[in-house]
Amino acid sequence: MRPDALAGRLVRSRFSDLDFAQAVRSAFGDTFEGTGFFFAPTAYRFVRFRDGEAFAADGASLDVSAMAFEAVAFAESGMTLRWVRSGASGSACLMTPVLGENEEAAFHIPVPHLLWGEPAAPAENGWTRLTSARIGTLDVPADIADGQRARLMSQAWFAADTDRCGNSRFLGTTYSRIEAIEHKPGGLN
Secondary structure, three states, X not given: OOOOOEXXXXXXXXXXXXXXHHHHHHHHOOOOOEEEEEEEOOEXXXXXXXXXXXXXXXXXXXXXXXXXXXXXXXXXXXXXXEEEEEOOEEEEEEEEEEEOOOOOOEEEEEEEEEOOOEEOOOOEOOEEEEEEOOOEEEEEOOOOOOOEEEEEEEEEEEEEEEOOOOOEEEEEEEEEEEEEEEOOOOOOO
């Protein structure tokens, strides 16, 4: 196991024939406060959840199911719901990390994702608009100051047992937070 890997296990639950809002409420309950993102044919967007409902940066409530072909909701604990459209509804998988328990079951490795763009203006209501020539603008539910970058933290989960060639089986990805990091021009963040 890698030195930066942490032991634990990943509990998975599956849901089917639900729109995204129903899947979020089934997985997290009606009072869910968290973060999410979704993929649509023309966009990649972040959302923030209040009382189980998705909201955009402008405060508008969003029907993610009507726009997305894939969506993710996550809590700071790493509990992650991944939903995929299938016709008028969709199917979802809830991944719940349990750290330190049953250490032989799985391990995870922290995987940071640097988000494109730099702050276009000071954060407002907990949202920052990132901008870059390559992607345009991206509203992110985090306070990112001038000179900082945004990083989405995830964990890649692998089975602790290996096949006969020594390869570990990939179990899934969980997400935990978006954080501000200091920008290092010309370097890796």
